[in-house]
Amino acid sequence: MYIKDHPILKKDNNHEVTFFYNGTTLKAKHGQTIAGALMANGIKKFGITRKLQQSRGLYCANGRCCSCFVTVNGLEHVLSCMTLIEDGMEVNPNSGDPDVRRGEYGN
Amino acid sequence: METDVLIIGAGPAGLNSAYEIASNGVQTVIVDESFFPGGQLKQQTQYFNNLPRQFEAQRGITLAETLANRLHSLPVTMLHKHTMIGVYKDGSIGVSNGESTFPIKAKKVIVTTGAAEETCLFPGWTLPGVMTVGAAQILMNRERVLPGKNAIILGCNSFSQEVAQQLKDCGVNILGIIEKNTSLGRESRERLHSDIPLLLNSYITRAMGRGEVEKVFINHNGSEQEWRADLICIGNGLSPILEPFEILDCSFTNKEKLGGLLPGYDSNFKTENSSVYVAGNAAGITCMGGVLLTAEIAAADVLRHLGVLNREDAARQTTYLWKELLRIETQTDSEVFYARVASIQEFHEKNNIPLPTSFHAILEEC
Numbered sequence: 001m002y003i004k005d006h007p008i009l010k011k012d013n014n015h016e017v018t019f020f021y022n023g024t025t026l027k028a029k030h031g032q033t034i035a036g037a038l039m040a041n042g043i044k045k046f047g048i049t050r051k052l053q054q055s056r057g058l059y060c061a062n063g064r065c066c067s068c069f070v071t072v073n074g075l076e077h078v079l080s081c082m083t084l085i086e087d088g089m090e091v092n093p094n095s096g097d098p099d100v101r102r103g104e105y106g107n
Numbered sequence: 108m109e110t111d112v113l114i115i116g117a118g119p120a121g122l123n124s125a126y127e128i129a130s131n132g133v134q135t136v137i138v139d140e141s142f143f144p145g146g147q148l149k150q151q152t153q154y155f156n157n158l159p160r161q162f163e164a165q166r167g168i169t170l171a172e173t174l175a176n177r178l179h180s181l182p183v184t185m186l187h188k189h190t191m192i193g194v195y196k197d198g199s200i201g202v203s204n205g206e207s208t209f210p211i212k213a214k215k216v217i218v219t220t221g222a223a224e225e226t227c228l229f230p231g232w233t234l235p236g237v238m239t240v241g242a243a244q245i246l247m248n249r250e251r252v253l254p255g256k257n258a259i260i261l262g263c264n265s266f267s268q269e270v271a272q273q274l275k276d277c278g279v280n281i282l283g284i285i286e287k288n289t290s291l292g293r294e295s296r297e298r299l300h301s302d303i304p305l306l307l308n309s310y311i312t313r314a315m316g317r318g319e320v321e322k323v324f325i326n327h328n329g330s331e332q333e334w335r336a337d338l339i340c341i342g343n344g345l346s347p348i349l350e351p352f353e354i355l356d357c358s359f360t361n362k363e364k365l366g367g368l369l370p371g372y373d374s375n376f377k378t379e380n381s382s383v384y385v386a387g388n389a390a391g392i393t394c395m396g397g398v399l400l401t402a403e404i405a406a407a408d409v410l411r412h413l414g415v416l417n418r419e420d421a422a423r424q425t426t427y428l429w430k431e432l433l434r435i436e437t438q439t440d441s442e443v444f445y446a447r448v449a450s451i452q453e454f455h456e457k458n459n460i461p462l463p464t465s466f467h468a469i470l471e472e473c
Contacts, residue, residue: 001253007276008152008166009248029251036250044235045318055318057235061242063140064223067233081245084142 002040019089034080034091035061035068046070046080047094056094069094110136110184112409113200113213115191115351118146119395120387120402121219122174127406129181131415136184136211138191138202145171146221147241150248153269155395157435162399168248170395194354198382215382215409218352219402222345222366222388227261230313232341236320240270240342247277255338259323260284261311263291267342268298274340275303282334285309285325294440314339347389355383360453364446365391371454374466375408375425376401379458384409391450393443396435404428426465433472448473 014029021038028037035058038046044057046068059067063082071092072078076099080091112128114121117139129135143149151167158164165173178185192208193201199210224239226232236255238246240262246254258279260271263286275281283304290307291299299305309327314320316337323334345366352359352370357378360371370378370385377384386402393401404425411421436444448469455462462470 003247003251003253003277006248006251007273009168009251012251032250032252036246036252039246039254040250040252046235054233055235056233057238057319058242058246059233059238060224061238061245062223081242082140 001042017085017087017089019085019087019091021091022093028085030085032085034070034072034078034083034085034089036081037085038070038080038091045093050097108136108209108211110134110211110213111413112136112215112217113138113211114217114219115200116146116219116221116387116389117141117144117175117185117187118219118221118387118398119148119170119174120221120389120398121146121217122171122178123399124217124219124386124402124406124409125183126174126177126181127403128409129178129183131410132182133410133413133415134182136186136213138186138189138200138211140188140190142187144175144185144187148174150241150245152248152273157394157396157438159396159399159403159431159435167395191351213382214413215384216355217384217386217402217405217409218355218370218389219385219387220348220351220389222392223348224341225343225346227311227341227343229311231315231320231323232339234314234316234320235318236316236337237314237339237341240267240340243274243338243340244270247273253277253279254340255320255336256280257282257336258338258340259311259325259334259336260340260342262286262342262344263288263295263305263307264342264344265294265298267340268295268300268303270340270342271303272300279338282336285311311339345388345392347391349389352378352383352385352389355380357383357385358454358457360450362391362446362450364440364442365393365450369450371457372451373454373458373460374429374451374463376405377408379454391443391447393436393447394439396439397432397443400428400432400435404432422463422465425463426468429466429469433469445473 045055059065061081068080069077070080111134114137148167148171156164199212243254246252263284312324347369358371384405386405387398407424410416
């Protein structure tokens with residue numbers, strides 16, 4: 001949920017961007033991080049841990065704790081708090097085993 | 108890439124030392140993980156009053172702009188979205204933007220990586236809905252997103268109190284501040300707001316919920332209560348970020364009053380690695396005035412070693428800056444200043460370096 005009338009900050013005029021989360025079309029504001037965009041849409045759970053199947057979401061918002069990993073345009077383990085949302089971005093939760101990349105960088 | 112001075116981190120300390128250095132025409136590169144400069148100032152909407160004389164009192168977000176804007180006409184290269192990831196054999200710093208990695212060769216390096224928030228462990232602390240107070244402030248002031256509706260603040264200190272008030276002003280219902288101690292420090296007592304409940308002698312025993320925080324069990328004065336909450340903000344203080352110092356062969360010291368483990372440094376903020384300096388919260392957790400002044404002390408010594416400042420001018424400047432640091436840090440928390448001076452004395456003794464005569468006046472004040 002957005003803060004409509006911020007008590008201190010001026011209204012921002014950032015334009016809207018559209019992105020996809022788990023196949024659903026969502027809206028965000030230009031300048032937001034992926035984490036901010038997801039939280040704005042009421043999504044707190046960004047993934048589950050592989051071993052213990054525990055829920056994970058935004059924790060430090062500073063790129064240190066790695067709790068907020070998501071998959072972005074097919075790339076796994078992207079820090080959603082340190083990556084800005086872009087128009088048309090395909091974001092998926094960080095759950096299950098990662099796909100091992102083959103080809104150019106794989107073996 | 109080659110430069111005279113490389114600064115790791117574009118927070119207040121990094122930006123301020125960049126200004127001091129580059130305004131003398133010295134080539135400076137700043138590496139920063141984020142997409143725009145300012146470090147943690149970028150979401151600090153509160154006022155900072157106790158700043159060095161050249162800065163008037165201003166909000167953190169304004170200070171971030173002030174510090175970044177005055178670099179525009181100077182020989183400063185800002186590398187956003189770049190992270191220091193290692194050191195090459197010749198001492199060059201390895202930097203990566205996720206796609207390419209390259210060395211930066213610098214005569215001097217100033218590490219201003221700032222601090223990280225300490226956590227507080229309880230069953231359920233990894234659930235979505237549990238975050239640091241700093242994260243909640245980022246969501247609120249950078250993302251303009253409410254981090255939750257009903258919040259519990261864990262840990263009572265001036266920063267968590269500030270964020271609690273800001274959350275409340277944005278419409279979050281603050282159920283209470285939970286503090287394990289039975290009394291508060293002076294700064295926290297002065298900040299107490301009667302409209303935010305404070306529970307001393309309390310801690311969280313467990314947070315539960317399906318995929319996110321829904322209920323929280325709190326032990327208050329020995330008996331357990333169940334609260335409905337969707338947000339827990341952990342405010343357990345800060346500690347210096349140390350990884351760059353580890354890979355740069357710096358020594359460490361432990362000073363509880365400065366946030367625990369920190370790099371050892373001399374009276375000019377030079378570490379055991381003679382080409383590496385430290386400033387800001389990475390040199391011990393302090394107030395904003397302290398962050399800015401330590402950056403200026405380090406910058407003055409860098410300028411002396413590069414031959415830009417002569418010995419006398421550098422000594423005069425450093426003496427002035429230390430007096431300012433004494434004034435500002437002791438106004439906020441004198442124990443921080445004393446711990447800093449003690450750690451510098453230890454560093455000089457351990458490395459058999461005499462303390463500069465100008466520093467004796469500072470010692471007498473302690």
